[in-house]
Amino acid sequence: xxxxxxxxxxxxxxxxxxxxxxxxxxxxxxxxxxxxxxxxxxxxxxxxxxxxxxxxxxxxxxxxxxxxxxxxxxxxxxxxxxxxxxxxxxxxxxxxxxxxxxxxxxxxxxxxxxxxxxxxxxxxxxxxxxxxxxxxxxxxxxxxxxxxxxxxxxxxxxxxxxxxxxxxxxxxxxxxxxxxxxxxxxxxxxxxxxxxxxxxxxxxxxxxxxxxxxxxxxxxxxxxxxxxxxxxxxxxxxxxxxxxxxxxxxxxxxxxx
Amino acid sequence: xxxxxxxxxxxxxxxxxxxxxxxxxxxxxxxxxxxxxxxxxxxxxxxxxxxxxxxxxxxxxxxxxxxxxxxxxxxxxxxxxxxxxxxxxxxxxxxxxxxxxxxxxxxxxxxxxxxxxxxxxxxxxxxxxxxxxxxxxxxxxxxxxxxxxxxxxxxxxxxxxxxxxxxxxxxxxxxxxxxxxxxxxxxxxxxxxxxxxxxxxxxxxxxxxxxxxxxxxxxxxxxxxxxxxxxxxxxxxxxxxxxxxxxxxxxxxxxxxxxxxxxxxxxxxxxxxxxxxxxxxxxxxxxxxxxxxxxxxxxxxxxxxxxxx
Numbered sequence: 001x002x003x004x005x006x007x008x009x010x011x012x013x014x015x016x017x018x019x020x021x022x023x024x025x026x027x028x029x030x031x032x033x034x035x036x037x038x039x040x041x042x043x044x045x046x047x048x049x050x051x052x053x054x055x056x057x058x059x060x061x062x063x064x065x066x067x068x069x070x071x072x073x074x075x076x077x078x079x080x081x082x083x084x085x086x087x088x089x090x091x092x093x094x095x096x097x098x099x100x101x102x103x104x105x106x107x108x109x110x111x112x113x114x115x116x117x118x119x120x121x122x123x124x125x126x127x128x129x130x131x132x133x134x135x136x137x138x139x140x141x142x143x144x145x146x147x148x149x150x151x152x153x154x155x156x157x158x159x160x161x162x163x164x165x166x167x168x169x170x171x172x173x174x175x176x177x178x179x180x181x182x183x184x185x186x187x188x189x190x191x192x193x194x195x196x197x198x199x200x201x202x203x204x205x206x207x208x209x210x211x212x213x214x215x216x217x218x219x220x221x222x223x224x225x226x227x228x229x230x231x232x233x234x235x236x237x238x239x240x241x242x243x244x245x246x247x248x249x250x251x252x253x254x255x256x257x
Numbered sequence: 258x259x260x261x262x263x264x265x266x267x268x269x270x271x272x273x274x275x276x277x278x279x280x281x282x283x284x285x286x287x288x289x290x291x292x293x294x295x296x297x298x299x300x301x302x303x304x305x306x307x308x309x310x311x312x313x314x315x316x317x318x319x320x321x322x323x324x325x326x327x328x329x330x331x332x333x334x335x336x337x338x339x340x341x342x343x344x345x346x347x348x349x350x351x352x353x354x355x356x357x358x359x360x361x362x363x364x365x366x367x368x369x370x371x372x373x374x375x376x377x378x379x380x381x382x383x384x385x386x387x388x389x390x391x392x393x394x395x396x397x398x399x400x401x402x403x404x405x406x407x408x409x410x411x412x413x414x415x416x417x418x419x420x421x422x423x424x425x426x427x428x429x430x431x432x433x434x435x436x437x438x439x440x441x442x443x444x445x446x447x448x449x450x451x452x453x454x455x456x457x458x459x460x461x462x463x464x465x466x467x468x469x470x471x472x473x474x475x476x477x478x479x480x481x482x483x484x485x486x487x488x489x490x491x492x493x494x495x496x497x498x499x500x501x502x503x504x505x506x507x508x509x510x511x512x513x514x515x516x517x518x519x520x521x522x523x524x525x526x527x528x529x530x531x532x533x534x535x536x537x538x539x540x541x542x543x544x545x546x547x548x549x550x551x552x553x554x555x556x557x558x559x560x561x562x563x564x565x566x
Contacts, residue, residue: 255273
């Protein structure tokens with residue numbers, strides 16, 4: 001457990017000292033500020049527009065960070081050969097992977113907490129009260145990150161090109177957010193049975209990020225049932241666990257020539 | 258394997274397939290080797306001979322095609338087999354944004370040094386490589402030579418029983434080289450087993466008890482350094498004053514000594530050497546010196562790898 005934490009700590013330290021993280025946070029805060037402008041030209045509840053746009057920005061930038069750092073995480077270790085010095089010690093490879101995962105998730109979570117705190121204070125300007133429900137929205141973004149980080153690690157363990165790792169991870173995010181749309185095809189009787197079966201399998205395999213995403217409900221004041229949050233948590237960690245297990249099986253066979 | 262064996266390689270083979278064809282490339286062709294506890298072992302070979310691949314196999318960074326490796330009697334796949342290893346990679350590179358102290362502390366933790374002992378172990382290791390004053394510097398600010406010093410510190414930090422060093426003298430200035438040689442001599446004195454791969458044969462000759470020479474994935478020879486003084490490795494040198502057109506003497510070709518007005522003849526057979534000396538004296542050539550010399554590791558190396566370096 002110690003070695004996992006040490007590797008995670010190192011990954012976190014490296015990330016928070018790089019300029020990329022701060023640039024992304026700055027962009028996200030700029031985008032959130034822009035939401036105030038949209039709010040002012042919208043008919044209706046300005047706070048809702050600000051919340052909607054702000055939560056979208058937070059989710060987008062945190063995911064973007066994970067895609068960016070995830071695609072380079074193992075690539076950099078391999079190209080700079082820093083991995084040799086870690087794996088030459090009494091560290092099983094799975095601990096290295098898990099440490100990298102925890103470090104990346106920790107960085108993305110800290111980024112989410114800082115931006116979330118800033119955003120909650122920003123919303124206070126429009127809502128005149130602290131919206132505690134926003135915390136639930138942040139938590140749902142965190143659950144998404146749990147899966148996206150695992151997807152980045154999974155693709156890093158099989159693909160060596162950062163561009164491809166990034167594209168695949170982004171693909172998982174987009175497909176996961178749109179997983180619900182596949183159900184429309186399942187209900188379509190005109191499609192051939194094998195094709196519908198294929199869509200069903202695909203739907204099962206994709207991470208159901210759409211089910212985890214509760215930002216819309218929170219913006220429009222719809223109560224999110226506790227069961228949804230609970231099962232969402234179990235699902236996110238379970239899905240990430242399976243991805244990490246697969247990553248471990250692939251990484252275990254890899255040669256570092 | 259003897260009970261006091263630190264590292265045992267048994268019929269190590271490693272080959273890989275080309276990415277686009279079915280062609281197999283055999284990198285290691287049955288390496289068998291044993292390094293005793295406390296021994297300093299030089300692992301030599303030309304570029305591409307398979308030295309680094311062998312080291313990577315030992316560290317389980319590359320999976321063997323066949324064969325077996327044991328570290329202190331433990332099969333090398335088990336992480337605990339690597340518990341007592343300190344490794345210095347060729348052209349080391351570390352995490353840019355960490356300070357030297359943070360980096361070496363991280364490796365100390367990963368090597369199993371108890372939490373409370375880490376600061377002391379890090380200071381000692383950095384002190385030994387002359388980097389304690391710069392412990393707060395970030396890694397990206399270091400030159401190649403200083404990076405090499407940090408690499409040595411991280412290899413030593415957990416007081417390993419076996420040091421595996423891949424080109425440890427690379428990038429060091431003469432003072433650094435001397436300091437590293439002294440440091441390794443200290444480790445040797447303490448009983449640490451040292452497995453070192455280097456191109457600087459002079460240093461290997463100074464440090465090692467035994468050397469192996471590898472060429473094209475095969476082990477050509479394993480011999481104690483002391484054996485270089487043996488009868489089998491002795492040779493005779495005759496130096497004459499340079500003439501207009503120096504000729505062969507007893508089958509030995511003349512070798513011009515650069516920047517000096519001398520010609521050198523080398524004989525592996527004493528009779529040939531004595532006959533050449535008689536010829537030289539008889540033809541009133543000016544003999545500058547004659548004597549028996551010990552063969553250097555470099556000469557043996559060139560002879561065994563066919564001059565391909």
